[in-house]
Structures are given as structure tokens and as C-alpha cells.
Amino acid sequence: MINSGTKITIVGGGSTWTPGILKAITKYTNSLSLKEIVLYDIDEERQAPIGEFGKLLFKELCPDVNFIHTTNKEVAYKDVDYIFCQIRTGGYKMRELDEKIPLEEGVVGQETCGSGGFAYGIRSLRDMIEMVKDIRKYSKNAWILNYTNPAAIVAYGLTRAFRDDKRILNICDQPINMITSMAKILGINEAQIQPSYFGLNHFGWFTKIYDESGEDLLPKLKKLILNGGFAPKDAEQRDKSWLDTYALVEDMVRDFPEYVPSTYVQYYLYPEYKASKLDPKYTRANEVINGRERRVFKECREAVKVGTTIGSNVVHNDAHGEMIVEIADTIHNNKNKIYIVMVENNGIIPNLPSDAIVEVACILGNRGVIPFHVGEIDTFYKGLLENQYAYEKLTVEAFEEGSYTKALQALTLNRTIVDAKKARKILDRLIEVNKGYWPELK
Numbered sequence: 281m282i283n284s285g286t287k288i289t290i291v292g293g294g295s296t297w298t299p300g301i302l303k304a305i306t307k308y309t310n311s312l313s314l315k316e317i318v319l320y321d322i323d324e325e326r327q328a329p330i331g332e333f334g335k336l337l338f339k340e341l342c343p344d345v346n347f348i349h350t351t352n353k354e355v356a357y358k359d360v361d362y363i364f365c366q367i368r369t370g371g372y373k374m375r376e377l378d379e380k381i382p383l384e385e386g387v388v389g390q391e392t393c394g395s396g397g398f399a400y401g402i403r404s405l406r407d408m409i410e411m412v413k414d415i416r417k418y419s420k421n422a423w424i425l426n427y428t429n430p431a432a433i434v435a436y437g438l439t440r441a442f443r444d445d446k447r448i449l450n451i452c453d454q455p456i457n458m459i460t461s462m463a464k465i466l467g468i469n470e471a472q473i474q475p476s477y478f479g480l481n482h483f484g485w486f487t488k489i490y491d492e493s494g495e496d497l498l499p500k501l502k503k504l505i506l507n508g509g510f511a512p513k514d515a516e517q518r519d520k521s522w523l524d525t526y527a528l529v530e531d532m533v534r535d536f537p538e539y540v541p542s543t544y545v546q547y548y549l550y551p552e553y554k555a556s557k558l559d560p561k562y563t564r565a566n567e568v569i570n571g572r573e574r575r576v577f578k579e580c581r582e583a584v585k586v587g588t589t590i591g592s593n594v595v596h597n598d599a600h601g602e603m604i605v606e607i608a609d610t611i612h613n614n615k616n617k618i619y620i621v622m623v624e625n626n627g628i629i630p631n632l633p634s635d636a637i638v639e640v641a642c643i644l645g646n647r648g649v650i651p652f653h654v655g656e657i658d659t660f661y662k663g664l665l666e667n668q669y670a671y672e673k674l675t676v677e678a679f680e681e682g683s684y685t686k687a688l689q690a691l692t693l694n695r696t697i698v699d700a701k702k703a704r705k706i707l708d709r710l711i712e713v714n715k716g717y718w719p720e721l722k
């Protein structure tokens with residue numbers, strides 16, 4: 281904290297999610313004793329419209345907060361209290377390739393799952409490790425709250441690279457996105473829901489959905505899903521691809537009726553079906569480029585042009601911005617609130633490896649993350665998660681060691697591929713297009 285105020289830096293200031301985070305921050309300026317916000321990006325041309333929007337937003341709503349956007353690391357990281365990180369190495373151009381190359385080879389092409397997530401993971405690791413080193417040069421105690429995907433790989437890689445650093449927290453908004461949908465289906469306020477959840481990031485299950493009275497609403501929710509389907513609540517996740525993704529939750533609940541899975545589990549349970557339904561010529565990256573990216577930058581420019589942010593419609597998913605800001609607030613004010621976040625297993629799920637990064641409900645406060653114990657999980661889930669853990673570990677080791685063999689092992693283990701000849705073909709294509717982003721794999 282600089283003197284009496286808090287400094288927050290958003291790394292990846294030019295992200296499409298930044299305006300939503302800024303709007304959420306405006307509600308917490310007092311609670312966080314906010315003094316300064318810095319947007320940091322390596323691409324000032326991209327960041328500028330969002331930075332100027334943010335400047336105007338804070339001038340209008342919180343004029344006491346100093347707001348700047350920069351490409352200078354020292355300005356960004358010196359005496360900072362909270363880092364909110366959301367970078368995308370290679371941008372949407374590389375996301376498109378992550379999604380399209382696997383689909384052209386007949387397997388799932390997705391931003392975080394399967395070989396797309398593998399390619400993106402190896403790209404993210406280099407920049408994320410550099411970012412943490414840079415931050416620690418200037419601010420030893422800053423909390424680093426990270427959204428950068430694929431968060432499972434990033435979390436595992438950062439934990440290995442910074443063993444003693446207990447102030448890096450990797451988070452994902454999909455559990456909250458799903459909880460808001462569940463609350464809508466159940467006709468209750470989402471704040472009433474206390475979930476039990478276990479898994480790896482983008483590979484987990486809700487096992488209980490308690491309401492305020494302590495009743496588990498999961499049985500009721502499953503019936504409602506089986507009779508009326510499952511649908512997203514926030515506007516962004518009402519794009520066609522997300523509607524299709526949510527719709528398959530019903531199939532997963534029908535096939536495996538014990539729990540309610542994360543939407544992402546479908547890529548591993550129905551890999552052939554998913555690959556057949558996705559279009560290698562028009563993927564989610566194209567939907568985002570033609571939708572969210574265009575809209576957010578247009579809205580930001582428009583607001584700056586007319587000189588006010590009042591009435592602007594830059595926020596597409598409230599839950600996303602609110603989650604990261606609320607987490608900073610619960611740490612800052614030691615509120616001990618419960619969030620589903622990523623944490624090193626260390627016996628939370630005793631029959632999974634202790635160094636796996638699991639995603640479970642945790643209490644968050646100024647002592648950091650206190651996870652709830654989950655206990656042993658049943659064979660089906662253990663089998664799936666052990667497999668995915670091995671894939672994640674081999675991916676990170678392939679990056680660390682520059683190992684082609686480990687990369688091939690990772691992709692062969694991944695349930696979206698399985699066949700080693702297919703894995704090799706995809707790996708060779710990904711190596712080609714990721715030159716300059718990946719270490720050389722030998």
C-alpha cells in the first residue's frame with residue numbers, strides 16, 4: 281500500500297474484459313481504500329481506447345482515484361498491492377489457430393481444452409513466468425490474482441516456478457457463471473447458494489448446492505435441468521456457441537446423474553461429437569472477434585468521443601469483473617468469504633496427487649486461501665482427473681525441459697485426442713505456427 285491508499289494494476293489492460301473489471305472496481309473504491317489504478321499492456325495501441333474509457337469512468341464516478349495506462353513495467357509494478365492479470369499471448373490470431381488446427385485434424389479445437397489449450401498453455405507459461413518475476417522485482421507482497429488461461433496449466437506452471445510464493449491466486453469465473461444460471465433456474469437469489477465443488481480447472485463437478493436453510497438443492501436442480509435444459513444467464517454466454525455448450529449439460533446429467541458438471545467437461549466426455557459439431561472455418565475466436573471485441577472497443581471509443589461513460593454498454597458479463605474485485609476485497613478486509621478457486625491439492629482430495637492444482641471451495645482472507653476438505657473421490661472421477669493431471673503435468677514439463685517426447689505424451693493422454701499418430705500430426709502443426717512463442721521442443 282502506498283501511504284494510505286491501495287494500488288491495483290490490471291495486466292492485459294487492453295483485454296476485452298477490462299471495462300467490466302473497471303466498472304466492478306468503482307463499487308469497491310472505499311472498501312479497498314483505492315488510491316490508484318494502472319492499466320498495463322505490451323500493446324498500447326490496443327490498450328489506449330480502453331485506457332481512455334477507464335480514465336473517463338473514474339473521473340466521473342471516483343475522481344479521487346488516480347488512473348493511468350502505461351507500457352512501463354516499473355510504473356505498473358512498483359508499490360502495487362493487487363495485480364489483476366488477464367493476458368493473451370499471441371492474441372485472437374493465435375487463438376484461432378489453437379481452435380482450427382485440431383478441428384482440421386478431426387479433434388476438439390478449444391481455447392483451454394485439448395490440443396488448443398495445450399498450445400495456448402505453452403505460450404502463456406513463458407509470459408506469465410516473466411510477469412511474476414517482474415512484479416516481484418518491484419513488489420514482494422503484492423497479491424497476484426490471475427485469470428490468464430489456460431488457468432489450469434498456468435497455475436501448475438507458476439506453482440512449480442515460484443514454490444514459496446503464497447500470493448499468487450489463479451481463478452476462473454465459470455463456477456460463478458454456472459451458479460448464476462442455477463439460481464435463475466431454481467428461482468432463487470444466487471447469493472444464497474453455497475456450493476460444494478471439486479475438480480481441476482475447467483474439469484470439475486458441483487456435488488452440493490446448499491441454500492441458506494442448509495437444504496441441498498442439487499437433486500431439484502438436476503430434475504429441472506433434465507426437464508427444461510440448462511442455459512447461461514449472462515449476455516456474453518448467450519452467443520450461439522455458448523448456448524450449444526450449456527445445452528449439453530443436460531446430456532451429461534442424464535449420462536452421469538450423480539453431480540452437475542462444469543460445462544467444460546463435455547469436451548472430454550463427448551470428444552467425437554463435439555469435434556463433429558464445431559466448424560473449423562468459424563470458431564469461437566471468430567465469434568469473439570466479430571462480437572465482443574468489436575463491441576467493447578466501439579463502445580469505449582464512443583464514450584470517449586461523447587465525453588461520458590454514462591449509458592455506455594461495455595460490460596457483457598458482470599460476474600467476471602465482480603469476482604476478481606470481490607476476491608481482492610475479501611483479502612483486503614479479511615472477509616473470509618467462500619469462493620471456488622485453484623489451490624495445490626496437498627490432501628484436499630487424498631486420492632489425487634498432492635501437487636495437482638485442484639479447484640475447490642476455499643475461504644479467502646488476509647491469510648490467503650484456506651481450502652475445504654473434499655475427501656476421496658469415486659473411481660470414475662479419479663480416473664478422469666488422474667488422466668487430466670498427467671496431461672497438465674507433462675505439458676508443463678514439456679515447456680520446462682523443451683521436450684518433444686513429453687509434449688507428445690501429453691497430447692496422447694488427452695482424452696480429446698488419444699491416438700498417438702494423430703497427436704504427433706497435431707503437435708507438428710502446432711510447433712510450426714507457434715515458432716517464436718514456444719521453446720524449441722527437442
Ligand code: NAD
Binds near residue numbers: 296320368369370451
Ligand atoms: P484479449 O486479447 O482481448 O486481451 C489480452 C490483452 O493482453 C491484450 O490487450 C494483449 O495486448 C495483452 N497482452 C498480451 N501479452 C501480454 C503480456 N505479456 N503482458 C501484458 N499484456 C499482454 O483477450 P481476452 O479475450 O480479453 O482474454 C484475456 C485473458 O483472460 C485470456 O487469457 C482469457 O483466456 C482470460 N480469461 C480467463 C477467464 C477465466 O475464467 N480464468 C475468464 C475470461 C477470460
Ligand code: G6P
Binds near residue numbers: 516
Ligand atoms: C469462461 C471461462 C473462461 C474463458 C471464457 C471464454 O468465462 O471460465 O476461462 O476464457 O469463458 O470466453 P470467450 O467468450 O472468450 O470464449
Ligand code: MN
Binds near residue numbers: 451452
Ligand atoms: Mn475459466
